[in-house]
Amino acid sequence: MTRAMRSDARRNYERLLEEAKRAFRERGVDASLEEIARRAGVGIGTLYRHFPTREALLETLLRERFADRAAAAEELLDHPSPLDALKDWSKAMVEATVSYRGLTGTVADAMNDxxxxxxxxxxAMRSAVARLVDRARAAGELRGDVTVTEVLLMVHSAAWASERAPDGEPSLDRLLDLVFTGLRAR
Structure with missing residues (x-):
């Protein structure tokens, strides 16, 4: 049985999350944990008591976002075009991922660890998108040899490229159009 957090501990926890969001948006997922703790008004030991690793902090911040992406995949199962549904999900996933510079690599590594x-x-998110991939293949819109792992790697690649593209060129829509043209069944 877990105990409820004391009110001061809860405030520290919430401040740490807010400062981590801000730091990861501004400086990427490699932002200084010491700086996050300082800006939250707590010591580094307090940060580590709540979040023993950088990934534990990221997981807390991303849990809801990933659950939303999984729910979106489920909702898109009713989309009239299975391939467009997969593309729509992919675009939203890239947009969610690039909000924290460097998150693409962290997520790709976590999938295999x-x-x-x-x-x-x-x-959990991968399982949800797998149903979109299966549906698009079954409808004959997606190449039959394409796996969910390949789709996710291409989504991560588009996110990585859009993070580094000069002044939005090529656009995310353009990158995804190129990816999905190659994935489309002939």
Whole structure:
């Protein structure tokens, strides 16, 4: 049985999350944990008591976002075009991922590392998008040899490229159009 957090501990926890969001948006997922703690008005030990690793902090911040992406995949199962549904999900996933510079690599690594704090959240989302991939293949809109892992790697690649593209060129829509043209069944 877990105890409820004391009110001061809860405030520290919430401030740490807010400062982590801000730091990761501004400086990426490699932002200084010491700086996050300082800006939250707590010591680094307090940060580590709540979040023993950087990935534990990221997992807390991303849990809801990944659950939303999984729910969106479920909702898109009713979309009239299975391939467009997969593309819509992919675009939203890229937009969610690039909000924290460097998150793409962290998520891709977590998918393959069962010891990662992010692994379970990544796999729950992966399972949901797998149904979109299966539906698009079954409808004959997606190449039959395309796997969910390949789709996710391409989504991560588009996110990585859009993070580094000069002044939005090429646009995310353009990158995804190129990816999905290659994935489309002939």
């Amino acid at each position: 069962p010891s990662s704090d992010l692994h379970a959240a990544c796999h």
